[in-house]
Amino acid sequence: MEKFILKYFNLIRTIIAILIGFIISVSLIFLVSKDSIAALGYLFLGPFGSISRIGNIVELATPIIFCGIAIAIPFQAQQFNVGAEGTFFISAAFGTAFALIIQGLNLPGFIYILVVLTFAGLMGAFWGFIPGYLKAKYRANMVVLTLMLNYIAYFISIYLINYHFRDKAAGYLTSYRLPETLFLKQFIPNTRIHIGFLIAIASVFIAYYFLYHTTLGYEIRMVGFNFHFAKYSGINVFKVIVLSSLIGGIFAGIGGMAEVMGIHRRFLWQSLPGYGWDGVVVAIIGHNNPILIMFAAFFLAYLRIGGQVLNLLSDVPYELISVIEAIIILLITAEAFLENVKYRITVREAEKEAFKNESSS
Amino acid sequence: MAIAISLRDIVKVYPNGVVANKKVNLDIEEKTIHAIVGENGAGKSTLMKIIFGVEMPQEGEIYVKGKKVTFKTPMEAIKSGIGMVHQHLMLAEDLTVVENLTLGIEPRKFKIFLDKKEMNNLAKKYIEKYKIEVPLEKKIKELPIGLKQRVEILKALLRNADILILDEPTAVLTPQETEVLFKSLKELKEQGKTIIFISHKLKEVKEIADKVTIMRDGKVIATDDASNLSEHDIARLMVGREVSFERIEESRHIGNVALKVENLSYFNREKIQVLKNINFEVREGEIVGIAGVEGNGQTELVEILTGLREASSGAVYVLGQNIVNKSVREIREMGVSHIPEDRMKNGVADKAKVKENLISDRYYKNNFSKMGILNYEYIDGASNELVKRFNILAPSIEAPVNALSGGNIQKVVVARELSSNPKVIIASQPVRGIDVGSEELVHNFIKDARDSGCAVLLVSADLDEILKLSTRILVIYNGEIVKSFDKVEGLTGVDLGPYMLGLKRGE
Numbered sequence: 001m002e003k004f005i006l007k008y009f010n011l012i013r014t015i016i017a018i019l020i021g022f023i024i025s026v027s028l029i030f031l032v033s034k035d036s037i038a039a040l041g042y043l044f045l046g047p048f049g050s051i052s053r054i055g056n057i058v059e060l061a062t063p064i065i066f067c068g069i070a071i072a073i074p075f076q077a078q079q080f081n082v083g084a085e086g087t088f089f090i091s092a093a094f095g096t097a098f099a100l101i102i103q104g105l106n107l108p109g110f111i112y113i114l115v116v117l118t119f120a121g122l123m124g125a126f127w128g129f130i131p132g133y134l135k136a137k138y139r140a141n142m143v144v145l146t147l148m149l150n151y152i153a154y155f156i157s158i159y160l161i162n163y164h165f166r167d168k169a170a171g172y173l174t175s176y177r178l179p180e181t182l183f184l185k186q187f188i189p190n191t192r193i194h195i196g197f198l199i200a201i202a203s204v205f206i207a208y209y210f211l212y213h214t215t216l217g218y219e220i221r222m223v224g225f226n227f228h229f230a231k232y233s234g235i236n237v238f239k240v241i242v243l244s245s246l247i248g249g250i251f252a253g254i255g256g257m258a259e260v261m262g263i264h265r266r267f268l269w270q271s272l273p274g275y276g277w278d279g280v281v282v283a284i285i286g287h288n289n290p291i292l293i294m295f296a297a298f299f300l301a302y303l304r305i306g307g308q309v310l311n312l313l314s315d316v317p318y319e320l321i322s323v324i325e326a327i328i329i330l331l332i333t334a335e336a337f338l339e340n341v342k343y344r345i346t347v348r349e350a351e352k353e354a355f356k357n358e359s360s361s
Numbered sequence: 362m363a364i365a366i367s368l369r370d371i372v373k374v375y376p377n378g379v380v381a382n383k384k385v386n387l388d389i390e391e392k393t394i395h396a397i398v399g400e401n402g403a404g405k406s407t408l409m410k411i412i413f414g415v416e417m418p419q420e421g422e423i424y425v426k427g428k429k430v431t432f433k434t435p436m437e438a439i440k441s442g443i444g445m446v447h448q449h450l451m452l453a454e455d456l457t458v459v460e461n462l463t464l465g466i467e468p469r470k471f472k473i474f475l476d477k478k479e480m481n482n483l484a485k486k487y488i489e490k491y492k493i494e495v496p497l498e499k500k501i502k503e504l505p506i507g508l509k510q511r512v513e514i515l516k517a518l519l520r521n522a523d524i525l526i527l528d529e530p531t532a533v534l535t536p537q538e539t540e541v542l543f544k545s546l547k548e549l550k551e552q553g554k555t556i557i558f559i560s561h562k563l564k565e566v567k568e569i570a571d572k573v574t575i576m577r578d579g580k581v582i583a584t585d586d587a588s589n590l591s592e593h594d595i596a597r598l599m600v601g602r603e604v605s606f607e608r609i610e611e612s613r614h615i616g617n618v619a620l621k622v623e624n625l626s627y628f629n630r631e632k633i634q635v636l637k638n639i640n641f642e643v644r645e646g647e648i649v650g651i652a653g654v655e656g657n658g659q660t661e662l663v664e665i666l667t668g669l670r671e672a673s674s675g676a677v678y679v680l681g682q683n684i685v686n687k688s689v690r691e692i693r694e695m696g697v698s699h700i701p702e703d704r705m706k707n708g709v710a711d712k713a714k715v716k717e718n719l720i721s722d723r724y725y726k727n728n729f730s731k732m733g734i735l736n737y738e739y740i741d742g743a744s745n746e747l748v749k750r751f752n753i754l755a756p757s758i759e760a761p762v763n764a765l766s767g768g769n770i771q772k773v774v775v776a777r778e779l780s781s782n783p784k785v786i787i788a789s790q791p792v793r794g795i796d797v798g799s800e801e802l803v804h805n806f807i808k809d810a811r812d813s814g815c816a817v818l819l820v821s822a823d824l825d826e827i828l829k830l831s832t833r834i835l836v837i838y839n840g841e842i843v844k845s846f847d848k849v850e851g852l853t854g855v856d857l858g859p860y861m862l863g864l865k866r867g868e
Contacts, residue, residue, distance in 0.1 A: 215725050215733050222721060225710030232669060232699065232707040233721035234690030339376075347374040347419055 002345050013338050014285075021328030028323065032316055039314040043321075046309030047302050053309065055191025059263065060301035061294075063088070065200040066255020067279025068286065068293040069207045070124075073248040074142075075288045076211060078224040079135065081245050083146030084252040085276025086153030087127040089269065091253030092260045093157030095120035096175050096267040097165050099182055109181040113261070116182060117199075117254055124253015125246045127153060132245030136238045154272055161267050175267035184262035194262030196255075203251055207290040210247075220244050252276070284333050300325070364427070365391040365524050365555040366412060366443075371421035373407050377763070381407035382418065383579040389524070389572075391426075394546060394556045396566040396587070399576035399599055400796040405559050406448075408576070409526050412557075413445045414438035425524075444517025445526040448533075450509050452516075454502040458495050459484050462516050487519050491552065493545050506654065507538035514545065524555045531565055533822070535654060536858040543569050561599075562825075563592040575599055600797050608850070609808050612832050616645030618678075619816035620666070620785045625675035627661050627840075635661045637840045639675070643785070643816040648807070650831030650849075651820045652857050658840035659820045660702060663789045666818070667699040668692040679785055693722055696784030700774055700791045702820070708774040709762045716744035716758040719777050751776035752802060768799030775803055779810055786810055789820045804830060824854040836860040836867075843867060 005012060026040060033039040047053050067084040074081035099116045107115065131145040165175045184195040211217040223230040223240045231237050255275070260267055282300055286292030307321025331337055366389040373382040381404045389395050397405045410416040412423065414432030423430050425441050432438045435445070452461050459480050468479035484497055493515050501509060510530060517525055527546075531539045546556055546569060560566055566573055567587060574584040575598040582598050620643040627636040636658045643649045653659055664670035666677055668689040677684050679695050687695075701707035709718045720740055723729055728739050744758040753772045755765055762770055771792070778786065788807060792800040807830065811817050821827050827834060834846040836857055844860040844867035846852060859865040 213735050213737075215730050215735060218717070218724055218735060222710055222713065222717070225713045226706075228707050229710045229721065231689065232667075232701060234688070234693045235721070236688070236690070343376045346376060346378045350374045350378040350380050351372065351419075 002349055005345055006342065006349070009342055010287075014332050016338065017331030018328055020331055021324055024327050025320070025324040028320060029316055032320065034315060039310060039316050042310045042313050043306045043316075046313070047305040049309065051188075051190045053305060055188065055193050056305045056308075057298065057301045058193045058197055059191070060304060061297045062194075062197045062200045062262070063255050063259045063273075063275040064278045064282055064297040064300060065204060065294055066251050066258070067275045068282040068297055069203055069279075069290050070128075070248040070250075070252035070255070071276070071279040071283040072286070072288040072290060072293055073207065073211070073220065073251070074128075074132075074244045075283055076224045077220045077240055077244040078227065079132070079241055079244055080142045081128070081131060081146050081248060082143060082276070082280055083128065083131055083149050083153075083245075084248065084279045085272055085274070086146070086150035087124045087249045087252035088256035088259075088276055089150075089272055090127055090153035090157045090256075091120045091123040091249075092256030092269075093160050093267055094123045095253070095257035096178065096260055097160055099178055100165055100176055103179050107181075112179075112181050113184070116261070117257055120253045120257030121250045122253070124249035124251070124256070126249070127253070128245040128247070128249020129242065132242040135245070136241040150272070150276070157267075158270065165267070167266070172268075173270055177266045178261065182261055183265060184258060186262070192263055194258075196258030196262035199254065199258055201294070203254070204290045204294045207251065211290065216240075216243065252279075281329055285329065303328075363391045365389045365425070366557075367424040367427075368408070368412070369422040369424070371408065371411060371418045371423070373404075373411060373416060373418045379766075381579055382411070382421075384421070385576075385579070385581055387574060387581055387584070389555060389557060391555050392550060392553055393571040394550055394558055394569055395572045395574065396558045396560060396570035397574045397576060398559075398561055398563070398566055398595060400561065400798075403576040403599075403796075404579040405576050406528060409445065409528055409557070409559060412438065413443060413526060439520050439522070442521060442523040443526065444514075444520060444522025444524070446510065446513045446517060446528065446530060448528045448530075450506075450513050452501045452509060452512060455500060457498055457500050458504070458512050459497040461501055461512055462487075462497075462519055464516075466520065483519070484515075487515060491515070491518055491545070492548055493518075505538075506533050506656075507535075507541065510534070510542065511545070514549075518549075518554075522554075524557065525549065526557045526559075528559050529561070530558070531560060531562060533655060535861050536824075536854045537862060537864075539565065563595050566595065567592055577601060608829050609804070612646045612648075612811060614646045614814070615832075616814060618642045619645050619680055620818060621678040622666070623676045623678070625662075625665065625677065626673050627658075627665060627670070628673045629661070635840050636665075636672075639840075639842055641835055641842060641845075643818050645784075645814045645816050646811060647832040648811050648817040648819050648830050650827035650834045651818065651837055652824060652827045652834055652861060653822070653837035654861050655822045657837050659789070659822075659837060662837075663699070663702065663787055663820055666787050667697060693781070696782070698778040698781055698783035698786045700778050700786070700788040702789035702793070704771055704774050709770055711763040711770075712761050714759050715748070715753070715755050715762055715765070715773060716740055718762050718773050719744045719747055719758075722777060722781060747776045747780055750780075751806065766796075768795035771795050771803065772799060775806055779806055783810070783815055786815050786817045787820070788817060790822065791819070792823070792826060793821075824857060827857075828852060828854070838863045838866075 029039050030036045047057055067088055070084040070087065095116055098119045131142060131149055134140045134145055135142050161175045162173055167174055167176045186192050186194045211221065219235050219240050222235060223237055227237065278300060282293050282296035285296040303321060303325055307318055310316050311318040368385055368387040371382050371385040374380050385408060399405045407416060411418050414435045414437050417433065430441060462484050463480045468476040468483060470476045481497060488494060493511050495508060495511050495515060530542060534542065550556060558570060570587045572584065573587050573590055573595060575582045575595060577599060622639055622641050625636055625639040626634065629635050651659060661670060665672045668687060672685060679697055682695060684692050705711060720729055724735065728736065730736055741758060748755060748758060751772050753776060754769050762773060791807065792803050807817060819830055828849060831849050834849055835842050836844040838861060
């Protein structure tokens with residue numbers, strides 16, 4: 001039993017953290033709601049209440065998965081690149097602009113989609129390259145760099161769309177509609193789950209394979225584990241810092257454009273949608289492992305949709321769901337949480353071992 | 362005689378599951394010098410940390426002068442009259458000696474202003490009383506290590522320590538400095554202090570200690586009067602078997618020059634010249650030892666030779682090719698291997714798997730990967746082979762390196778570095794902080810490499826290691842090679858000491 005606990009300690013800790021978060025949220029709901037039993041039902045079961053709500057979870061998880069991977073790859077190299085937000089946004093904006101510009105070529109649907117997604121990926125790579133290069137070359141602070149670049153990405157994108165690709169016929173600030181051939185098909189009736197979701201799932205496995213089975217992925221992880229060791233071993237740290245940011249950018253870029261092509265069909269954001277930050281959250285919960293990130297993204301999306309249902313149908317405010325989310329994430333990411341329990345078990349086990357050998361010898 | 366410290370059934374387990382002390386019982390008599398010896402990992406440092414309140418034991422009792430105590434912090438230990446001089450000295454480098462001495466107990470005027478005069482008087486009083494001379498107005502960073510240590514001892518005395526713990530005080534000292542330290546310790550004993558002295562240099566233990574306690578594997582093996590034990594007895598009890606201190610056999614075949622250093626100079630960022638016009642060569646089949654007190658430019662020299670640092674001027678040739686301005690990988694591909702002085706900083710990624718650590722210099726080569734895709738089948742096979750060949754005790758090649766003991770972590774480093782078919786091996790402190798068993802293994806691996814025609818440069822602060830392995834010895838002092846000994850047979854530490862201290866230099 002004790003050996004089992006030690007082996008799966010991280011998993012058990014995460015589950016306990018989630019349970020405590022739930023207990024706290026249940027108590028909070030009891031405090032604020034007049035009909036708390038119903039409210040609990042909305043929050044926890046609501047997301048599974050209908051096909052369309054399950055669809056909502058998957059739709060929401062899709063961009064979060066892309067951004068989670070985009071964050072995880074530089075994080076694996078210990079580069080605290082939080083630029084997924086801006087990369088996601090600017091790639092979507094430039095991707096939209098590019099799609100509209102080459103519209104006249106009348107490319108066949110599949111090729112058109114491929115070309116536009118490739119362009120968005122390249123845009124993301126470019127936007128990821130900038131902080132990577134500045135960090136590697138000038139030792140600029142990655143967090144500050146990417147935070148500032150998020151603003152730059154935001155304003156450039158808004159300028160591009162509002163001044164050059166704005167659909168004046170629409171009653172609000174938005175780009176022209178994308179041609180229909182470019183739509184990513186929504187393939188499950190009553191939901192908006194689209195081909196982009198499949199691309200996201202494929203990306204999870206590609207990113208996993210990349211990190212754990214390629215030489216570049218190995219280099220990225222070794223730089224992250226111990227920068228001095230990587231340098232001493234002959235790994236080109238400069239290259240790794242630049243490439244980890246660049247490759248992360250590709251995933252954010254494709255994710256941004258897929259969201260436009262699958263859900264909105266035009267670039268209609270006037271503020272940053274926040275998926276990049278959700279990406280940071282799931283990357284941390286998932287320990288930068290793409291497969292765990294996928295589950296974390298579903299979990300986060302589930303919480304959010306539960307919150308929306310709760311907000312819609314009960315007297316509990318939506319803000320509460322942010323509180324619950326924060327508590328759970330705090331507990332998961334607090335490395336020292338339950339650490340003393342682990343220590344006590346370790347001590348007991350070690351003593352048993354040590355004195356067992358003693359008596360036998 | 363009265364007992365100063367008494368330990369009963371002390372058990373200490375660290376968070377990673379290592380049991381450092383297994384029911385240790387120990388009595389330290391008052392007014393004696395009591396040496397505690399044992400291999401690294403025997404649990405002596407842990408025991409001292411428990412006495413000083415740095416670590417708390419899970420079980421057991423501590424009595425200081427007959428009174429039961431439980432120290433939660435070093436502050437409480439200090440209040441009970443215990444002082445400790447750590448192996449890595451704990452001094453504020455930018456403050457003066459007198460400021461360090463009175464740190465935390467400064468005499469004050471009106472409770473807020475420092476009373477400098479009183480500070481000086483206080484320090485002088487203690488200097489006179491214990492006859493430990495230190496320059497009061499100098500900054501710590503300007504002092505040589507031996508003097509810094511004296512400051513530490515005095516600092517403990519100023520806090521009214523009756524019981525002094527010294528953790529491997531001689532590890533960083535030259536033979537001459539050691540002598541001065543021992544004189545002070547004897548004086549302190551005369552004045553009624555109790556001294557606990559940790560060491561694994563048996564000669565010193567015989568010289569200074571009244572009582573000796575030998576620890577092994579977390580337990581006390583024996584405690585006896587020093588006069589009843591010979592060096593040989595102590596060594597045997599420490600390791601649990603017979604050990605040889607003899608020099609390894611001489612090189613059979615010395616070949617061409619493999620490593621050549623020419624007029625190498627290096628200035629650091631503060632424009633201080635750390636290496637001054639260094640010249641030497643290492644031939645195939647020989648081990649050249651660089652002896653010196655740490656911090657005399659050895660670290661910089663090794664980093665330049667391995668491409669981690671750029672020289673300011675001069676040249677380094679590996680098999681005739683200049684390596685200046687070459688990358689670490691290019692230098693490694695020319696056949697240079699590097700056992701780094703700080704294995705946890707450079708030698709391994711401690712959270713990565715054993716196999717990932719074993720391939721860090723070759724993962725991109727054929728067989729290990731193809732077109733950028735790692736071939737785990739081959740990697741696992743090669744890793745298992747290295748684990749077997751170098752006798753690495755690891756749960757599996759999938760285990761993270763930090764699950765291994767220090768000696769086995771070093772074996773991971775050595776296995777990687779010696780299995781790459783090197784022509785030149787730069788080994789820096791290759792056995793620092795590992796147990797005697799692993800030490801012997803590592804030394805044998807290095808010797809085997811030498812015999813197969815490698816040129817080995819051995820940089821070590823441990824004179825015994827230098828004397829045991831080297832074909833030739835160079836002494837470095839203050840960034841200069843001040844002396845070279847072409848014949849090592851018959852040399853002792855005392856011969857090297859004056860050069861290491863800069864008191865003498867060769868022609």
